[in-house]
Amino acid sequence: MTKTFTGVAATLAVLMTSVMPVAADWRADFGTYNIGLLGGENEADRLRRYDCFADLMSDALGVPVELFPASDYAGVMQGLLAGQLHQAGVGASAYAGVYLQDPEAVSPLLTTKNVDDSLGYYAVIYVSADSDARTLDDLEGMSLAYADPNSTSGYLVPRAELAAAGIDDTTYFSRTGFGGGHEQAVIAVLNGQYDAGVTWTSLMGEESDGYTRGNLRRMVDNGLLDMNDIRIVWESNLIPNGPTIFRNDLPEDARDLAVSTMLGLKEQDPECYADTVGGDGNGYAEVDHSFYEGIVAMREAELAGSR
Template sequence: MNKLLVATAMIAALSAPAFSQEITGFNIGVLGGENAQDRMTSSECFRSKVEETLGVPTKVFTPADYDGVVQGLLGGTLDYAWLGASAYAKVYLTNPDAVDVMLTKQNIDGTTGYYAIGFARADSGINAIEDAQGKVFAFADPNSTSGYLVPAAELTEKYGKLDDYFAEVKMSGGHEQTIVGVANGDYEAGVSWADGLGNWEDGYGSGAFRKAADAGLVDMSDLVEIWRSELIPEGPVVVRRELPQDVKDKIYALVDTIFETDPECGYNLAAGEAKDFVPVKHEDYLGIIAARKLEEGV
């Protein structure tokens, strides 16, 4: 039995009248990384499907930074988010009972990971991370896995204190801001994320570069890859643990089958090309949680 049939059977078995008495609305949090209007637009198809599935008003919230989503989940004002692994680690370390881990994106090659990609302008003369020494370098957000935690750790291990290695280290505020900032010359180099599949000229298959290229914000031929991290585990789709179980089951089924029921909506949800969403568990993020604890001195 395929995913869609299983999901249909699961939803049919649930009691909608009982559910309608338990929640009156549903709030989706979308991590920072692109401007708020673009996040709202790309999330609309999913929002409408959630609203139809649950039968309650559903809203999308686009905080300015990653921590806005983290705090929304911790405070109970958000019910759902697709987090990066580091943001999930922060939620878990703050309150291990706040959310349930559900699913994660599976790439078109069957992997469930992605890369932090260092990059610069193609005409900058920076063709490797060593060429960026003494330059202004941009990370995305302190709570971003690929936009800070992993690349900062890997680069520090190899090159030492980054404030000494680079002329200046800046936080752009998000992946889109880093990409556009480097393209515009605000930063001489930076780091963002991609699945690393397909062509650089397209922004790879999925990720921040693909979204920026699709939106016409950058011409990828104006940029060049200068560094790549080790494979990073794809972040989890999470829901607030206190939600009724039937709500969780319906959301799980919706995300689990999104590429079968509406491939275009799946493309938007996955930030580009992907195979589908697959189950994931808390234990898959123990390494990132350990790295986050080390970073915070917990």
């Protein structure tokens, strides 16, 4: 009996060894790897900028990669919560919104590094260059366009900092609204639909270029903005750069390959890196939830105040 059992066990071990690598390969029934793209820029430009990234990720992962541009931030957030997206680069407030709905759904693993390796950026309020407004005080009684209700720099932080300065935006401004995204809000100000708007920028580098990165830089690069046509009248405190977040139920190998690809992106393909981050930077840095705890608390306070 012992000899027979040993023989059977050995046979089973051989069979399991031959089967396990196939069964353990997450690619076998994974389908497509889906990456969400935030709104705030027209869809054609977003897809054009990320085509190279999709190709690099597909090569690294060994599965097809699909890009999903959403019309607004909420679309990407819901896609991540529902498991329809596997990763997305988002703002800190959008991550906080996902986390507060389901703390187990996603994790922030990467953020962009600025040209000096710092990890922050600024919200700014801008006006058309022909506006009489030159300071925040001058904006009293004027209209203001926020970018998106789930934007860190385009809503959460400027509204919180205005409140901390004793400014109630519902009474200080003649009206506030949402431009439908950062790019759309700038266009709305230039077209005279709003007196002022809010967007994000590194505030590093040449002002005429739209700085090193941010919405202004992206618009300048796309031929949609001449920096001589606007004037910045207010800037926020430093905001943590937004994360690339990944679904926690991703196969570990898939997540590790995706992270490794992004960490090497600037060196492997500098042009693709510049296209995807929207300007100049120095690669990616690894982060975790603790880097965004302040924004999570700010978002939680905002939600509590709206109830």
